[in-house]
Amino acid sequence: MLRPLALVLLALALPAGAATIDAVVRDARGRGVAEAVVYAVPEGRELPPARKTAVMDQRNREFIPHVLVVQSGTAVNFPNSDDVRHQVYSFSPAKTFQLPLYKGTPANAIVFDKAGVATLGCNIHDRMTAYIVVVDTPHFGTSGRDGKVTLPNLAGGKYAVRVWYPEMKTEPSPIAVTVTGNERTEVSFVAR
């Protein structure tokens, strides 16, 4: 419930009258894939630097959210809302780090400056797992159960629309989309 609300808030914050991409991610049987990340990377333009921070909370021995998308250069905080300690780590090439056993919010956030996926784990709770997807664009979204993602407020131009989802084995080919004005463009991915 929180996530769609956040998206709505995000959309409201953007200037009106821009183009929108409506993406849907389906599996081979046509069902929507949840927690799929769809992001549009503009081509041939400088991207505005990331100015936001993100939070990967730990509550009830779970990472929240399970999939977090951030623009590269975003600093992510890892507050521990549990009363037990956690030792968060990532061996992923996108970002290798570890936060030794801690409670509360660590003093320094970790900056994810390289595009890629960091798989998070807790060394003392093997079942805890989460993904931080680092993308080189501010235009991204995460699907709900219907597998739909809306990317609004896109300035006219060429975009490569890409997708990532946790169980992805091979990345589906990016879809090139050129948008102008207020139009809406629909794209779809088949997850494999």
Place this chain on the structure above:
Amino acid sequence: MRSFQAKLLYLLVSVLVLLLAVTLIAVHVFGQRTMRKSVTEELRVGVRILERILEGRSRQLADKATVIAADFAFRDTVASADRATIASALANHSERIDADAAFVISLDGLVVADTLEGRYAGRPFPLPSLLREAEARGESAAQVALDDRPHQLVVVPMLAPRRIAWVCMGFAIDERVLDDVAAVTKLDVSLWNASARRPELLSTLPQQARGELLERRRAFDRGRRDADEELEIGSTRYQAIVHPIRTADGSRIQTLLQRSIEEAARPYLLLELQIFALSSLALLAALVVATLFARGVSRPLETLAEGAQRIEHGDYGTPVDVHQNDEIGRLATAFNEMRTGIAEREEQIRYQATHDSLTGLPNRTLFLDRLEQAILKARRTGEIVGMIMMDLDRFKDINDTLGHPFGDELLIEIGRRLTQTLRESDTVARLGGDEFAVTFYVRYGRRAVDVAQRISTALETPFALAGVSVDVDASMGIALYPLHANDAETLMKRADIAMYEAKRDHSAFATYEPGRDEHSLRRLAILSDLRHSIAREELVLHYQPKIDFRLEKVAHAEALVRWRHPVHGLLSPDEFVPLAEQSGNIGAITKWVLRRAITDCGEWNAAGLDLTVAVNLSVLDLFDAELPTYIGGLLSEVGLPPSKLVLEITESAVMKDPAYALRILRDLKTRGMTLAIDDYGTGYSSLAHLKRLPVDELKIDKSFVLNLQASATDDLVIVRSTIELGHNMGLRVIAEGVESEEAWNILRDLGCDMGQGYYVSRPLAVEAFRVWVRESKWGLG
């Protein structure tokens, strides 16, 4: 008796031994079968245990591998470090869990690092199926051959926390596994990789057996899997099962589980031994019980047998001492009753054998016995034994006139008086008929006369029986031991002689006078009676037929005189004729015979029977000049032709005074009578004499004829020559004493004229003779 006991024991032992043998065989057979079944079951269980142990090890290995794969530093290394670091970390971790092989495999199936000298690094993992299975199930495990040696491998993912690599750990399947199986199952376990070029054998067997097994393994490799096998290694027989282990790489890893049959059979053997021991004990106990039982049965039987033997030996006094409340006890009781029964009956028989049934007095046997005893005793004490023989006069008359029952009563009464007269120690016996005897001891011989006197006095009183009063006279003869005889029998004879003397003298008693012999006295007695024999009509005539061989019919009948003596019974002429000759009575007898015979013959001829009668003449008759006239008178009186009368004279009669005899004979011959020489062959008549005699017939003495048979040559020669001689002299020859058919036939064949003897008929009383003449095949009827 022992054989009964032995039989019982034998039977019992046989049955028990048979039972025991059957039991043991059954136990053995079922034991073997059960043992084999249980060994088969053990082997199958062994296989399951082997599988279970391998599985357990695999599980353990997987757990260990999982722990290693979760090691943070190791994950860190694998996620980040270079191959060399990863390889060293892998080696370190595999050492920790004592693994024999370890791999780190990338998610795309390439070996990142291995502990096998890096030989697999950079190449695809040789068992991709394990990776696929691990992907599907989270982990996988399998048996494989690594470098030809059997191993257990497990593959687990390395999670960080998502899968970043595979970790594969391997344990060599070594003797520890087999030892584990052996420890649980007590089986011998062997294992080898049949696919290897040079298989190594792992086994719990001793070293030597391993070599032998290794040589033979190919047979098992070819055989069916999980089938029962039997094999012999060294001298030990095994039951075995071959079980190939499932492998992931297609290599054939064989396991052989085996059990020593001998060892498996040991508990059964022990059981058999126990059964045998227990059965033997039972057998022994049964034997003891049976022996006691058999003895319990055979003892009383032996006692009974001994009792029976005692009875056999005449001891009826000792009862059989068996007191049992069973069949044998009843038998013993019955036996004892039988014993007393026999004793009583024997006593009765003995009494009857030794006592006179009428008077109850001792009989002759017992009297003789008592007399012997008395003599034996007297021999020691020097006493004198007296005995009196007593005979009643005219007892026959009493019997005839007053009847036998009266006679019997009289005898009983006489016995009673005798007993009363004598002392208790004396013996009174009835010897038979009206003859009594008593015996007693006396100090002096004279006393015996006193005893006789007392008896005589006792008998003087008339006997009043059944309303009739009878006077009885008795004659008594006294004889004394040792005066008259030294033994009982002689003493009795002497007493008898004395009794005849008393009779002759018409005195009550007489004492034996030494010098008198019994025979003469008897003769005297007979002589005295002979005078009266004709008057008393005691003489009778018997006739014996003579058969004419040619006619095969009776032609003559020889008259033979018999004397029915009131005391001595039927007397033959041999007994009384010599006496009659000596006493001058023969003439009267001959005349009586001639009259009787001629009368009978006359009657026969009158009745149409063509018979000639033959009468024997005595020597003395030949000196009676009156005889021819007497006979002639008789013949004409009866009306019988003289030719129907044959007069038989013995040789000896003629020889006595041949001249005188010849005169008489000629006279008789002249009167037309037939003359025959009797008993021819016994005398010494010369042929010359014979020739002069006016005889017509010759009778061959029966001594030559009695035993006449074809093979007895002497008699045959005499008979033949006599017949020939007689015929030559113109005489008819007659054979006496023909008693067999053989003799009959011989005589007929020799041409004998007539035959006489028991073969034809014995001498018959006149009535019987008439019947014979009518009915015999030789008769005239």
